[in-house]
Every structure is written in structure tokens, then in C-alpha cells.
Amino acid sequence: MSASDHLIPVVVSNVVEVNPIIKRFEFRHVNGDELPAFSGGAHIVVEMLDDGTKRKNPYSLMSSPFERDQYAISVRRDDTGRGGSKFMHEQVQPGMQMKISAPVNLFALDLRARKHLMIAGGIGITPFIAQMAQADKLGVPFELHYAARSVSQAAYMDSLADRFGDHVSCYCDDQGEGIDLEMLLSNQPLGTHVYVCGPKGMIERVVETATNLGWPAAHVHFEHFLAPPVGEPFDVHLAKAGIDITVGAEQSLLEAVEASGTPINCMCRGGACGQCETVVVACDGDIMHNDHWLDEEQRASRQRIMPCVSRFRGKRLELDL
Amino acid sequence: MTIQFKDESFRGDFTYANSPSNIPRFPFPFPEDEYMYSTNIEPHHAARVGSPFENAFDVDEHYVAEMKDRALVLADDPGRCQALPHMETAGWDFLELVMVSKARDYPDLFKLTMDGGHWHWINKPLQIDDTFTFGDSSTLPCHPMEYIGRQVQGDHAILDQRDGNLWMDAGIITAQADWSLDFDIGMNFFEWHAPVPLAHELGVFQRALKFLLTLPQGQPSRRLNWTLTVNPRLDTSPENYPKWGPDKLTVTPENIGEKVHLRVELQTFWRLPRSNAILFPIRTYLMAMNEVVTQPKWGRRLHRVMRDLRPELVNYKGLSRYHPILVEWLSQFDDGAPTSPGIFPD
Numbered sequence: 001m002s003a004s005d006h007l008i009p010v011v012v013s014n015v016v017e018v019n020p021i022i023k024r025f026e027f028r029h030v031n032g033d034e035l036p037a038f039s040g041g042a043h044i045v046v047e048m049l050d051d052g053t054k055r056k057n058p059y060s061l062m063s064s065p066f067e068r069d070q071y072a073i074s075v076r077r078d079d080t081g082r083g084g085s086k087f088m089h090e091q092v093q094p095g096m097q098m099k100i101s102a103p104v105n106l107f108a109l110d111l112r113a114r115k116h117l118m119i120a121g122g123i124g125i126t127p128f129i130a131q132m133a134q135a136d137k138l139g140v141p142f143e144l145h146y147a148a149r150s151v152s153q154a155a156y157m158d159s160l161a162d163r164f165g166d167h168v169s170c171y172c173d174d175q176g177e178g179i180d181l182e183m184l185l186s187n188q189p190l191g192t193h194v195y196v197c198g199p200k201g202m203i204e205r206v207v208e209t210a211t212n213l214g215w216p217a218a219h220v221h222f223e224h225f226l227a228p229p230v231g232e233p234f235d236v237h238l239a240k241a242g243i244d245i246t247v248g249a250e251q252s253l254l255e256a257v258e259a260s261g262t263p264i265n266c267m268c269r270g271g272a273c274g275q276c277e278t279v280v281v282a283c284d285g286d287i288m289h290n291d292h293w294l295d296e297e298q299r300a301s302r303q304r305i306m307p308c309v310s311r312f313r314g315k316r317l318e319l320d321l
Numbered sequence: 322m323t324i325q326f327k328d329e330s331f332r333g334d335f336t337y338a339n340s341p342s343n344i345p346r347f348p349f350p351f352p353e354d355e356y357m358y359s360t361n362i363e364p365h366h367a368a369r370v371g372s373p374f375e376n377a378f379d380v381d382e383h384y385v386a387e388m389k390d391r392a393l394v395l396a397d398d399p400g401r402c403q404a405l406p407h408m409e410t411a412g413w414d415f416l417e418l419v420m421v422s423k424a425r426d427y428p429d430l431f432k433l434t435m436d437g438g439h440w441h442w443i444n445k446p447l448q449i450d451d452t453f454t455f456g457d458s459s460t461l462p463c464h465p466m467e468y469i470g471r472q473v474q475g476d477h478a479i480l481d482q483r484d485g486n487l488w489m490d491a492g493i494i495t496a497q498a499d500w501s502l503d504f505d506i507g508m509n510f511f512e513w514h515a516p517v518p519l520a521h522e523l524g525v526f527q528r529a530l531k532f533l534l535t536l537p538q539g540q541p542s543r544r545l546n547w548t549l550t551v552n553p554r555l556d557t558s559p560e561n562y563p564k565w566g567p568d569k570l571t572v573t574p575e576n577i578g579e580k581v582h583l584r585v586e587l588q589t590f591w592r593l594p595r596s597n598a599i600l601f602p603i604r605t606y607l608m609a610m611n612e613v614v615t616q617p618k619w620g621r622r623l624h625r626v627m628r629d630l631r632p633e634l635v636n637y638k639g640l641s642r643y644h645p646i647l648v649e650w651l652s653q654f655d656d657g658a659p660t661s662p663g664i665f666p667d
Binding site for chain 2: 006036037038039042065101102103104105108110111112134138217218267273274275
């Protein structure tokens with residue numbers, strides 16, 4: 001049973017162009033019911049019916065966890081991606097009915113923290129908007145440091161500064177500004193937890209700096225914003241189902257399995273939660289793993305694959321599905 | 322259907338018993354004639370009208386008596402209810418889940434009125450009529466977990482999720498089968514399961530943890546667990562071992578049918594929305610051997626399960642002292658006929 005099998009019917013209540021590359025989408029329950037409560041950092045999976053192709057992409061909830069009449073997400077347009085963000089930007093209009101999953105949180109605040117230090121890059125700002133609302137209500141100190149390429153791309157910078165005042169610091173590359181991580185991380189009180197969401201390089205720099213400064217690993221939290229990569233089409237044999245399927249260039253292996261009607265567990269669809277882990281029966285070629293779940297040893301064994309983000313190049317791939 | 326709540330005791334004179342109509346709804350834990358650990362987790366869907374799986378939180382004829390017993394335990398030992406400071410949000414999540422579920426499933430017994438943050442809760446069986454502000458602990462007489470924990474059958478642990486593990490950081494535990502919240506609080510999933518034999522080697526806990534870490538909101542799961550208890554005593558805590566340990570010595574072939582009780586835990590798992598914690602209710606059902614064998618399928622099967630139980634498990638579950646007598650006594654209910662699959666009586 002997958003989280004995305006239990007979908008909530010919603011209507012798009014608002015679409016806001018935040019800047020040239022980011023749009024905000026707001027959803028309400030089709031019946032006007034309350035949506036499920038959630039915790040800051042949670043995401044939903046949005047189902048998109050795009051001209052015969054069914055896509056499901058995860059997006060962080062940015063509305064307040066204490067408001068249940070509507071959810072909000074922000075989508076950054078990526079013209080080189082698989083088409084989900086393009087669909088959201090071009091096709092989704094107010095009044096449209098869609099389906100979303102219940103919230104899932106793989107990036108929760110550690111509620112033991114004496115202070116939350118949040119570091120966001122670009123569209124990685126979205127989970128922090130909900131987390132700040134939560135930390136604010138709980139009365140726990142927090143600070144947000146938000147870096148963007150340019151003032152025009154820095155979504156919500158002004159409104160966050162208005163809402164949370166001195167708790168928010170912004171940095172724009174085109175103004176020559178950058179976060180001094182060494183300074184920031186070496187000046188925190190004991191009991192601070194740091195959270196980072198943004199480009200891969202930024203996450204690595206924060207984790208490395210914190211580690212070098214002696215931060216306990218349990219106080220460093222990150223969420224990779226991971227979309228399944230595009231690539232060359234490939235064929236897969238599903239052993240239990242006894243069928244062969246083809247994974248398209250802009251399709252994920254998970255989506256191809258789902259499209260064939262073969263049952264498979266999944267949740268985050270982004271290589272992080274581990275739910276879709278599948279046994280590899282035979283592999284003559286290379287698995288491009290891409291996930292954050294399997295360890296090096298498991299990858300080297302070539303006996304496990306995460307179909308949500310991994311691809312294959314070679315002669316034969318056979319899975320226990 | 323209005324439930325007739327029983328006036329009974331789980332200590333002293335032990336007047337606890339199951340009404341004849343209550344026996345067939347007992348969650349008999351053995352779907353097959355032999356028992357070995359398995360993760361045996363299934364979705365906690367509403368299932369089978371009249372069974373303990375019909376509603377999110379089962380309420381039966383023992384409700385009022387169990388809540389009185391809980392109050393006695395807490396008065397004697399407040400350490401049975403503990404929450405680390407960061408678990409307050411989880412306590413509110415728990416309170417909301419129980420109130421919303423009970424008001425929906427038992428409208429004749431419980432009523433919840435929500436006016437924004439102002440809530441009005443009526444619990445008719447326990448004669449409670451309170452108003453409070455959701456999220457504001459100063460408007461309740463105690464921690465939200467304790468407040469609602471005193472009104473719901475079964476023990477409740479609340480597990481914080483972080484660092485790819487679960488941590489037992491809160492709970493109200495007064496009816497446990499020989500484990501201790503005071504000992505386990507703050508431990509992670511592998512630490513509190515450390516004493517369990519065989520299951521580690523079988524990889525049961527790794528699989529169970531992986532399952533729980535990805536438990537989605539709105540899709541609770543359940544499993545059954547079991548042991549045996551001498552006398553219908555709910556509080557078999559290590560803290561009170563001197564009170565119940567010696568009971569094992571009192572079992573004889575003459576009294577075994579009334580003394581030895583099958584003790585079943587209906588364990589459910591719920592993702593809590595605001596705290597992202599996992600609520601782990603452990604609802605205990607007790608049934609005397611004499612009551613169990615009124616269902617021929619259960620009598621036959623229980624004999625086979627007990628006869629073939631691995632020695633490590635006989636020892637771990639604390640049955641060694643009377644296990645041979647029990648197998649001998651149960652054998653009279655086993656005519657060798659096949660049993661039907663599943664746990665429900667024929």
C-alpha cells in the first residue's frame with residue numbers, strides 16, 4: 001500500500017506568479033473539508049494527469065501547519081526536467097480539480113532543539129516557511145539564512161522579512177552577498193540544530209562545515225530536493241509479473257512500473273524514504289542509483305535498486321516485482 | 322448498541338471475567354497451529370462488525386473498570402506516566418486523535434464539540450464534561466497525554482522520530498506485560514527491544530523499524546502480540562514483580578483453567594500529524610483458559626501452539642514454571658481435527 005494510493009481530491013483555489021520562474025499553487029478540499037494537519041517540513045505528492053501521462057511529484061508544504069482550510073506549495077519551473085514543473089506552470093489553473101497525497105514528513109524539526117538554525121538555497125526555502133510558522137508558535141528561537149541567485153529570484157524574501165523580522169537574513173549572489181557558514185555555525189549556542197535545504201553543493205558545504213566545527217551529526221539535518229533525472233530509455237523485466245516494460249527518457253522506473261499496473265510500494269518518490277526499495281534479480285549493466293537511501297556496500301552488491309530515482313544502462317535488468 | 326460496563330477488579334479478589342457475549346470478540350492471536358515471530362503487521366482498517374478491529378479505539382465492557390485500575394496505579398506510582406519536554410505537541414496530537422475517533426465511533430458515549438481552538442469534551446461512561454483550549458496545557462488539569470490516557474483502554478507509548486530511529490520519549494503505561502517505561506524512556510527502538518530473543522537474528526526489528534519510519538499519516542497499522550498471565554492482573558510491571566511473580570507458584574492442574582489467562586495485545590501504530598511522532602497504543606485483552614476453550618477451534622489450536630513453542634520463548638514469556646501442566650491440561654480440548662485458517666472462532 002502506498003501513501004499515494006490514498007489521494008485527497010482538491011480544487012486549485014489560487015495560482016500566484018511569484019516571479020518569472022516560481023508559481024505558488026493553493027489547494028482546498030473539493031468538499032470544503034479540513035485538510036490533514038501536518039508538521040513543518042512535510043511534503044505532499046501532487047498527481048498530474050498530463051495528456052495520458054500520469055505524473056506524481058513531491059512538493060514541500062509552505063502554508064502554516066496550523067491552517068487546515070488550504071495547502072500551498074511553490075513550484076520552480078525547470079524546462080530541462082521531466083515535464084512536471086512545466087505542466088504545473090502551463091496547465092494548472094484556478095478551479096481545476098487535482099489529487100494530492102496526505103502529508104509525509106522526512107524533514108521534521110527536532111523538537112528537542114533549543115534553537116533552530118535554518119539555511120535555505122533558492123526554492124529550498126519552501127519547507128522552512130512552514131517550519132518557521134511552527135517554531136514561532138512553539139516559542140522556540142529560530143533563524144533563517146536564505147540565499148538566492150538574484151533579488152528577482154528570491155521568492156518570498158520580502159514577505160518573510162515582514163513576518164519574522166530579525167529572524168530572517170537574506171543573501172543575493174548578484175549583490176555579492178553570501179552566507180559565511182564558518183562564522184554562522186561557530187557562533188551558535190549549544191543545543192542548536194541546523195537544517196539545510198537547497199542545491200547539493202550547499203548541503204555538502206553546510207554538513208562539512210558543521211562536522212569540521214565539531215557539531216554532533218544528530219544536530220545536522222538536510223533535505224535534498226531531488227527529482228528523478230531524465231536519461232536514455234531502458235527495458236526492465238518484472239519477474240513476478242512476468243512482463244517486460246520500457247522506461248521512457250522522461251519517465252522514472254517507478255512511474256513505468258505503476259503504468260504497467262504492477263503493485264509497488266512508494267512514498268517520497270525522491271530517493272529518500274526507502275519505501276520502494278526493490279530486489280534486483282539479475283543485472284547485466286550499470287545501475288545509476290541517484291538515491292540517498294542505499295549505502296555504498298548495497299550499491300556495490302547490485303542487488304538493490306530504488307525505482308523512484310534510479311536508472312539503468314546495459315543489456316538486462318530484472319527486478320523482483 | 323449500548324455497552325453494559327462491568328464493575329470488576331484486576332487485583333485483590335480478581336472479579337474480572339468476560340461475559341459470554343464478549344468471548345467470541347476476543348482477539349485470539351494465533352492464525353495457525355504454530356507460533357513464530359513475524360512482523361505480522363496489517364493495515365488497521367475498520368473490519369468485522371463486533372470485533373475489536375471494528376473501530377479505531379475499541380471500547381468494551383471492561384472500559385470503566387480498566388480506567389479505575391489505571392487511576393489506582395498512577396496514584397501509587399506517578400512514574401508510570403512520563404513525557405520528555407519536547408513531547409507536548411505529540412500529547413495534543415494523541416488527545417485529538419482519541420477524541421475525534423471516539424466521538425465518531427461511539428456517539429452515544431462520547432461527544433466532542435470544536436469551536437476553533439475551544440473544545441468541549443463529554444465522556445459519559447466516566448462522567449467527564451470539560452472545556453479547554455486546544456494546544457494550551459494550562460487549560461487542562463494535567464499533560465494532554467495523561468488527560469486522554471486516563472480515558473482510553475490500553476497503554477500508550479509515543480515515539481519521537483529522528484536520526485532514522487524511533488525513541489520512546491513519552492508514555493502512559495500501567496498495564497504492561499513485564500516491561501517498564503521508567504527503564505525504557507529515552508531509549509531507541511533497538512535498545513528497548515534488546516531483551517527479546519531470536520527476533521534480532523531473524524531481522525524482524527530491522528524490517529519493523531523500516532516500516533514504521535515510513536508509516537504514513539491517515540493509514541494506521543496493527544499487529545497482535547501475546548503472553549500468559551496468572552490471574553487477570555493488568556499491572557504486571559517489573560516494579561511490582563513481588564506482587565505478581567509468586568502467583569506462578571499457585572498454578573495447579575485443578576485451578577489452571579481459571580488462573581491462567583491468555584493475554585493479548587492489540588498493538589496499533591499511528592503517525593501523528595503535528596509532531597510527526599508515532600503513537601503506539603497497546604490494548605490488552607485478558608481471557609481465562611476456561612473461557613478460551615469454550616471456542617473449540619481456539620482450544621485445539623492453543624494446545625498445538627503451546628506444545629510446540631520454542632524453549633527460548635517459553636522462557637522469555639515467563640511460562641516455564643507451569644508450561645508442562647498447561648500443555649497437559651489443554652490436550653483434553655484437542656481432538657486432532659484440523660483447524661480453519663485465521664483467528665476468528667468457527
